[in-house]
Amino acid sequence: MSPRKLVYFQPKPTGEDTLTMTSRYAPKIQSGDILSIQVSSLNAEATTYFNPYVSFAAMDRSQNASAPQSSLPNSTGYLVDKNGNIDLPLVGTISVANLTTADAKDRIRERLKAYLKEPTVNVRNQNFKVSVLGEVARPTLLTIPNEQITLPEALGLAGDVTIYGRRDNVLVIREENGKKEFAHIDMTKRDLFRSPYYYLHPNDVVYVEPGKVRMASADRMSQVVPAVLSALSFISIILRYY
Numbered sequence: 001m002s003p004r005k006l007v008y009f010q011p012k013p014t015g016e017d018t019l020t021m022t023s024r025y026a027p028k029i030q031s032g033d034i035l036s037i038q039v040s041s042l043n044a045e046a047t048t049y050f051n052p053y054v055s056f057a058a059m060d061r062s063q064n065a066s067a068p069q070s071s072l073p074n075s076t077g078y079l080v081d082k083n084g085n086i087d088l089p090l091v092g093t094i095s096v097a098n099l100t101t102a103d104a105k106d107r108i109r110e111r112l113k114a115y116l117k118e119p120t121v122n123v124r125n126q127n128f129k130v131s132v133l134g135e136v137a138r139p140t141l142l143t144i145p146n147e148q149i150t151l152p153e154a155l156g157l158a159g160d161v162t163i164y165g166r167r168d169n170v171l172v173i174r175e176e177n178g179k180k181e182f183a184h185i186d187m188t189k190r191d192l193f194r195s196p197y198y199y200l201h202p203n204d205v206v207y208v209e210p211g212k213v214r215m216a217s218a219d220r221m222s223q224v225v226p227a228v229l230s231a232l233s234f235i236s237i238i239l240r241y242y
Contacts, residue, residue: 005168009190019190025199026100027147029125031084034077036124037108041116050089050112053077077126090115101125101147130200132158134208135165149200151185165208172197173205
């Protein structure tokens, strides 16, 4: 195999060593997302009222430390309904659809000012997940707590592309506006850093295609295994009569 097929981020013949990257990606909240919302303020006792999931989880663990995690649906966060809203205790309905978590934090904090003194809010989207499949060391489903991950980072967390994987044809499958997008990325080129697929989106699927060596090896194995099993069966039959 040519080394040029294995080396990432190869420069162009011009020797370009600096390039302009694509803009950072800030995911927007969508219906079906589960948000972790933690509230704090100068009045700790009043604050607990706005953290029911945290309080319930702590109570559940203290009452039954050996029991599995609570089976109640969404017991660790707020489900964004089909209309893009969440229901916060006492505050009521808050629209969060198409907001970043930073914008949602500001909106929730403004509503809480009527009930708490100097409230602070932390919002995280627990639904930011990326699947990495194919010729990687550890195919996996990644949960991204900081809501930002790049394609090279995802491959690194999956143990990197194996020696048999095609680095020049990594497929990223993305759903946008009800449609599936299929983008083929060449990881051996530095143009990756300009690609809109450099930053992965929630529910992206990354698939590393096997190379010809892997497929040839699999084909040989499919031919050898039946022959070996047939030979072993034949030997076992002979041994029965001796």
